[in-house]
Amino acid sequence: MCAGHRAAGAGASGTPKSFHTTDLAFAREELSRVYYPLRVDPTRRARGFDFTMRTLSVGPLTIGRLSYGAEIIKDCGDLQTAYHVNVPLTGAVASRCGDQRVVATPRTAAVFNPVGRTVLDRWEAGSEQLCLKIDRSFLEGEVVRRLERPLPAPVRFRMKLDLTRPATRSWLHAVEILAAELDAPGAFTRDELLAAELRRLIVGGLLWGQPHSYREALSEPGASPRPRTVKRVVELMHARPEEPWTVAQLAELAGVSVRSLEEGFRRYVGVPPMAYLRDCRLDQVRADLWAGSRPAVSVSEVAFRWGFGHLGRFAQAYRAKFGENPSDTLRFGEL
Template identity: 45%
Template sequence: MSAVGAGGTTVDADGSSFGAGDVDGSSFRTGDADGSSFRTGDVDEAREELDARYYTSRMELVERRSRPFAARFDTVVLGPLVIGDLSCGADVRMSFGELGAYHLNAPLTGTMELRQGGGPALVATAAEGLLLDPAGDTFLDRWSGDCRTLAVKIGAAALRERLERLTGRPPRGPLAFEPRLDITRGPGLSWVRLARRVAYEALTGEGLARHELVAGPLQEALLNGLLLAAEHPWREALDRPGEARRPAPVKRAMDAVRERPEHPFTTTELAALARVSVRRLQESFREYVGMSPMAYVREVRLDRVREELRAAAPDEVSVSEVAWRWGFGHQGRFAARYRERYGEPPSRTLRTGR
């Protein structure tokens, strides 16, 4: 059974044909800022569309005498996620700076040859997707003309916060994933099917995927699912979700910090918000969070600093003013903590973020 989506796009009810329609050489786009179907035979127009939806890039044909270029991009924005069904019709190569987000390429057909951050060349196929890191210059050496891929951009801060909520502890250091993901069976295949189904529902504009009561849980399900499907050092903790339960006082204090990390919290104030004594709060934080309440405040603020530095241009702000705005008065200690947590100085994040 099939249905007609935005702009006449034909999609099967299970999402298996999310993204369809031929390109006759003319360019067109239908939809809105949250979901669109785009077709073009012009390389520059295709690059501009991907720049707007995903990342700034360079794109060129690998062999100009190969099959004609015919880009088909169907994309939907779901909170911290961008899900796209993408194909180009001809072999192309692309180069990016740092992505600033996690990114999964899961081809339905064809292949994508990628390199990132000086690492070895990797190939995404219909059997094995590739999960890319936010850091490290990224090169797509060949996107084969017969490759139609599910391309998912995942906000780094949202994924990190989801992992913290699931495990009960802020992850220490960068969130590193094994890049290869089996998409032929098990959790990997299930996640790809879920992402395509949700994207189909959102693209048609007639389902519940964009309703405020449904959109949030769906986005959380996709983030949760990716954390369960991919390989990373926190998988064991996710396999025992019952152990991640925090007592209500700890949760109340952590929620207060996440809602207003710029507020000059003290341990006494957090204890009052948690409705327990200072000593009880400190003991509970060490047991269930692995750090003191004020250390947790600093961790959340560091995440907000990183988000702002990634989103800014070097000529717009300075590291010191962003750090000061989030409560870090001593630049030396701030820079040391930042490097320890993210593996790079804050100045480099600002230079390469946008």
């Protein structure tokens, strides 16, 4: 351990990790590892540097409690791979994301989108925040699941989140349950079923409680339901995505022609059958890479397991969908 650092806990998913440092370079490195590549610098008014952080990763969610002993500025660029919410516990933090700005306080949180430069222009000395990172593919996957169609553009949240509204207070209670695990890890970090329920509650509460670009679409009564044939094929893909399905096989199982199946997917799903199947497989690959703790696990092994025979095309599709290389997902899942 280098001088100036005091750390405790392991970095495994579900296990809190904490440290305190006066070393600016070390703080930058640790923040970039847990959250995003970023720069953090004391402002001209700051005297010295002092940083404390305690974090916990539960699958696609990372919760942290962060505080700086001196006033700082933080530049994260485009987050790309995640949505993020900062909930101040004390003090104030002037923040911006793209063309939106807010001064976050214990009454007003800040929501950051993956697209748009994220900068914390002034984190007041002594201010403490809960910093919630939500994997982009997980949040957008929840929207896709509810709308039953692909998203033509990323979800774009309003940055200012009013913590005094009843709906938002309910969402904050769920975040506080997760934050409590930072100090006393319990069932929500040890039981995957409970953890999954808490993740859905937090992400679902954000989607319903905070204005965003798909909020009206989520509130609309469902369009005409998918025909039984399309539903059956979708269910088959989700149940057995690793199967070497062809459009002809799927059409035969659904009892329709290839042309009818493709038209049904175009109208009710929004993408061709093979594109939908590829997305199902990519989601399975990502889940396995996140959980990739077995010593022998490898990207190629997981890709082949879920039906990808060409690693180059697989890697390209993975980057396009998730904004990172599959090897990066595996590496972060093992931390």
